[in-house]
Amino acid sequence: MSTSEHVIQDYASTSLSLKAHPVSFVREQLNLLRVSANKDLAEIKDGTTLKVAGLVLVRQRPGTAGGVCFIIIEDESGFSNLVVFESLFIKYRKEILQARLLMVEGKLQREGEVIHVIVKRCFDLTPLLRKLSKEENDHSSLLTLSRSDEKTAPFPVENKRTQVRKTDQEISIPQARNFR
């Protein structure tokens, strides 16, 4: 198993991983898309347009503040705080509510130590995460072959007792939490 597969399995069984951060495995692709790492935001000038990406941790819509939505995303270098104004929230609602790996393009806003990215566009990059564990299905065949001399059935038999968890990739990375 590759490290990336291990990390995905770590998240599936314990919701965390000590080996690496899931986003680190897609960093190459993110670099091609010119996405900045979260920790680099501290060095970037106020007002710059940039892209950031990460796992969606928290979504918060206080109800006051005119329908603004705050999102925290996490990559292997840290967090960034995103601000999505109402009109954009309506436009990108699906991406925001459903993406596990979210990329946004927006403007950096800095007030002293506090940095926010005011979002202009959203992209759901969750498919990139799915590719990380393509061979996951092998597990099920391992577990269902209790004897090495057993033939593989044309349709893999799902032995419910030994299935530890669903092989559905979506469930590996924990869902973000929604707050008011």
Next chain:
Amino acid sequence: MEYAELQITSNFSFLKGASHPEELVEEAAKMGYSKIAITDHNTLAGIVRAHAAARKYEINIIPACRLNLQDGPSLLAYPQHSSGILFVAIPPDTLSANFDFETDFQNSLAEYKHNLNDQLYLAISRNYQGEDQKRMFRLTSLANQLRIPLVATNDVYYHTPERRELQDVLTCVREKCTIHAAGFHLFKNAERHLKTPEEMLRLYRQYPQALQNAVHIAQTCQFSLDSLKYVYPEEITNGARSPFEELTHLAWKGAHEIFGENLPQKIVDNINYELKFVKEMEYASYFLTVYDIVSFARRQKILCQGRGSAANSTICYCLGITSVDPTKFDLLFERFVSSARNEPPDIDVDFEHERREEVIQYIYNKYGRDRAAIVATVTQQRQKGAIRDVGKVMGLYVDTINRLSASIWEFTDEWFEGNRLTEQGLNPNDPLLRKVLSLTAQLMGFPRQLGQHTGGFVITQGKLTDLCPILNARMADRTNIEWNKDDIDTLGFLKIDILALGMLTCIRKGFDLAKQHYNLDLSMAKINEYDDPEVYKMISHADTIGVFQIESRAQQSMLPGLKPECFYDLVIEVAIVRPGPIQGDMVHPYLRRRNKEEVIKYPSKELEEILNKTLGVPLFQEQAMKIAIVAAGFTPTEADELRRSMATFKLKGMVTQFEKKLISGMVAKGYDEEFAKRIFKQLEGFGSYGFPESHAASFALLVYVSCWLKCYYPDVFAAALLNSMPMGFYQPAQIVIDARKHNVEVRPIDINYSYFDNTLEELVGKYHALRLGFRQIKGIRTEDIEALTTYRIKHYQNIHELLDVGVSLATMERLADADAFRSLGFDRRQALWEVSALADRPIALFKDQTA
């Protein structure tokens, strides 16, 4: 009175009634009824709401009930006075093939008559089926034969005919079928709605006696919930002293223990003032009850702390119930309790969430289950649940329902409309979808289930059952009350909230670990003695993941701007970063003044005294009250009234009344009218959102302790926090990442080193290494892993040893899945292989013998 409807089922008869008690009462009042009865099926859960609505709409209700028996026909029961019940038997809906009632029913009815005699009546209602006349004829002859008077009812299930559709949907949910397949489960017509008295007179014109009997029952049954009088439990003292004397004794004793021989004048004044009040209102027993519970917790070394407005009381501080020092803060007793309100004070106490059960057990043991019970809580239908229920009944595809459900942000007021529908690929104009959505809208807010509250206790002097309806709780030997927190408040009963706070568990676990690994004897009081600049530096950099209250995104955005330097700054931080103050535009002025960007000017010395702690910006409810008292001449009680009505100013239309009073009061004291108007606008604005300072202070104490632990012992803090989860704003993954950022080595779960809880291993650099525990693995519980850790005397050398000590195969698979076999040299895939091979091994016959 021409008629009284005596059989009404509200939506508290879950999945039967289709209208809220309030809707039924309001409709009845509109129709001109002077009295109705609410008869839910085997429950009185909705009766207090009906009662409150009745008061509002000026109609009377009889708090009645429909008793569905297991071995006899159902009876409606109406309380006459504090004793005495009238019963109405409910006949079957249909006649037998002989056009008569089944003999079973006739015999049961005779038996009822034999036992209940004059108290028994028989209900006569129309079903609007062909048989009505025959059935009513049979009922009349049966009634004459057994000499049971008839009572006319309409067997109401909803307040207007339009609700019939929802009622049908509820029936389908109950019978677990779709509307297409429901068939005879449904009512055959829409006549089960509340009808006007005139209509009922017309429908029963052939049975005038039945109508009169309904009126007669209504007039005889005078029992009202208003007559319930709560009495405080009395036996707290050891007999020698009265409750008040005991409280006085304990208050002074506590004061001396904290402040020594010479008490500060402020403390003496406060205690005297409060005691006088307590004596007058006869609240001593309440304080003693809470004191008793808190003392028990402290004896058991369970961390606890009073919260909310109770922290305004010096007596509470001296009794150890709350932790806000009166010498350091200006407490306002009237915020806690005042003679204007004729209700008992509300003391909420937070306990460690994992040990709260022990406190609950203590209360049940001490008072017995017939005098103490936990209040219920009513879960309501919300968007997701409602759309699923209705969608399924209406035959929508599972796919469609899933998409609809996923499109809504839970716990908001969002609705299924417009873009939300189209982006899920649905047509908002589709008639079926529109019907489903309209029904779902009606279903929103319906009570779904009665559950146990998080910890509100009602403790009575006499028997509980004299005051409220009870049920058996899930746990053995425990009782629940059918009414919920708001109902208890409406009736003015005493409630003590035994709350659970995750952070208290985390702190105590932290203290235990600190003792174990650093040999430190920490306590909250000790840590709070001094404002450590290192801790405040950490806070000002928003390095607060995992910490109490100030870890959220909003807080972290504020901290670098606010830069707390002392304890009071934390109190402000807790209070200011909330929707109210942010909306009321308090935050930016405060920050500007703090950063010396704006000059603060106070129009008078007295206002300065009140507002200087918050730089001239009113942040706390107590400040609003003090302004009213000091600058406008309100009495403390009037000020409390002001505070309470600020939240509902516009609703109650009291704006002008209070505005006039405040402005004229201030003008009389020499303030200029413009200014007075501005103050009023400010107070009005923050009315319902202002925090009590005492509550913010109580919380700030916990904030500081958790920050201190995180600052100096991040290893201890991370372990304690992980072991107390679920709690907090972040997930375990973030806590672990944060610990590593603070130079704590985190080690993976391993069958040879881990325990169920996260533990600390040897020192690595400055801190101990944190070993992740088995609890982090999804699906593993303490029992599963107990054998593994108990029998691990030396390291396991191979996998089958785990099987031999009794670890189940399922658990082993989970362990393998979590990559916990590395110390045996197996990575996840190899481990899974090995475990699957184990399934074939014979069970160890000589399990407990050494190999």
